[in-house]
Amino acid sequence: MTSPLQPTVSAPSAPTAWTPLSGPTRQIALEVLLDGPLSRSALSQRLGLSPGSLTRLTKPLLDAGLLVEALTPAETEDAPRLGRPAQPLDVDPSSHHFVGVKLTGDHAYAALTDLRAGVLAATDAPLDATDPEHVVDVVATLVDELVATLATVRPSASVTGLGVSLGGHVKRRTDVTLADHLGWRDLPLAALLSERTGLRTVVENDIVAVTEATHWFGEGHGCSRFALVTIGAGIGYGLVVHDEAVESPEAGLSLLSHFPLAPDGPVGPCGHTGCATAMLTTGALVTQASRHLGRDVTYDQLLDLAAAGDPVARDLVDASGRALGRLMAAVANFTMPERVVLGGEGVRLAEVAADAVQHGLHGDRDPRTRPLDIRLQSPELAHWARGAAVVAIQAFVLGR
The missing domain is CATH 3.30.420.40 (ATPase, nucleotide binding domain)
Structure with a gap:
């Protein structure tokens, strides 16, 4: 069976396509990502799946490392595990990392997050010009900085995807059709950044991005x-x-x-x-x-x-x-x-x-x-960069 996880990209080459999750498998991953850790019985009840079906569907997710078995408070890493696994299912937030960048008319704000959109580091830089080449260079520099930061904290980790948000119209989460504050029209921004950074890139309107972040991981969750x-x-x-x-x-x-x-x-x-x-x-x-x-x-x-x-x-x-x-x-x-x-x-x-x-x-x-x-919500502009990272997380999990 094809793994639901795509290889992370570490060099500025053409981005690897993501293999999307679908059907019950995707719903299991979402339930655990957004509300975990969850017991197998709770997942079965939520999704209307039999225990056997749940075991069959979660096995490739566990094998791929997208899901993990969480320890209960009474357990330790060295405790023996006998019989059928009873541990709740959870995601390992550190299994994947994402960079989000929020663009204004004169500044770029970036954040590094884990799979649950927890902000691990943030940085920013002015935009001395708004021509696409300059902005792409600034974004790539911020990405490099955050990738280097990640390497110091988690040497074996890499960045899975890049999300960018801005005020304006975006089509298919790839092309900026209109961004008045940047003077852009019909710009294939995702393709330009993917080519420059080697990361699969998604682009979204900034309000849409922060709404998605609020919905999945923020004050609107639940x-x-x-x-x-x-x-x-x-x-x-x-x-x-x-x-x-x-x-x-x-x-x-x-x-x-x-x-x-x-x-x-x-x-x-x-x-x-x-x-x-x-x-x-x-x-x-x-x-x-x-x-x-x-x-x-x-x-x-x-x-x-x-x-x-x-x-x-x-x-x-x-x-x-x-x-x-x-x-x-x-x-x-x-x-x-x-x-x-x-x-x-x-x-x-x-x-x-x-x-x-x-x-x-x-x-x-x-x-x-x-x-x-x-x-x-927090007034920090890094919060908007986190929203951009969330649309990259959604693209990864949902295969958008």
């Missing part, structure tokens, strides 16, 4: 229906329904950016008064704060001033907090999610303006609705 809202340089929105991320060719258009939130608010660059862009993006807030305070401030300085009680900063931050609450209320009213996850580099607003957020949220929600389950 929810069959949740919404992701990100605030920062832009406004992002992702949706998972029936345990599947909702995909659309419009995912890169930042559609929530135009959503009206404050009728008497400032005018955004799109010309809309009080829209999400005007009320919630870090650039808009910094511009407003600098004008009202009479001096230049950073986003974090504005939030620090508001937290310390500066009246001008407090008014600006609370107005944005109310707008954020209204945006989450609209998302909840339209999509009725089990949970709303809030992320992005501007997420600290939700903490500093917590009371205002709740005011805006409750003002636009029916009082009979249950309290909205809101989870906050």
Whole structure:
């Protein structure tokens, strides 16, 4: 039987094709990857498989090293194993490693992860230009750096795949059809990076990538229906329904950016008064704060001033907090999610303006609705690079 694992690539040559898992075998691997360790009986019940079928299907996964038998707390490595194996099944996160890279208009952020998207190392580099050749060189340099880091920690390990995310439209997880901030049109980015690094490469819209990461390994794990809202340089929105991320060719258009939130608010660059862009993006807030305070401030300085009680900063931050609450209320009213996850580099607003957020949220929600389950993500940009790594993990496990 063909092994479900492809050889890792260590030299910059043509990438080896991955042999995809399918059917019950893939479902077993997914259940254990996302929820393990799991006993064989639990897996049988979840998947409706007989014990004999489960044993037959898991054997090649165990032989290939994708699954391992986890030790119970009472066992040690030297303990004898008698009779039929009773150990729960798990994955060995260190069996495969992935690099994820998030591209902005002027920077590249990279993270090295294991098979469960645990971040082992992170690095970044500026983009001095946006022409594809330069960006590919920068990404390849970051990959080399993280591969070297991995070699120092786990000398026998290698990187299995590379994932790249960016703002814009991506087709087939290979070609960038439109990326305004980089000035790209119809660029075969995955092929260029595969040729340069020797790694199988997948490319995805950044919001889609971080939504997938949130779904598989993050704050949305265990929810069959949740919404992701990100605030920062832009406004992002992702949706998972029936345990599947909702995909659309419009995912890169930042559609929530135009959503009206404050009728008497400032005018955004799109010309809309009080829209999400005007009320919630870090650039808009910094511009407003600098004008009202009479001096230049950073986003974090504005939030620090508001937290310390500066009246001008407090008014600006609370107005944005109310707008954020209204945006989450609209998302909840339209999509009725089990949970709303809030992320992005501007997420600290939700903490500093917590009371205002709740005011805006409750003002636009029916009082009979249950309290909205809101989870906050890390604002670190490495979190976005982790999202890019997750789409590479998905490509490996699902054979995409």
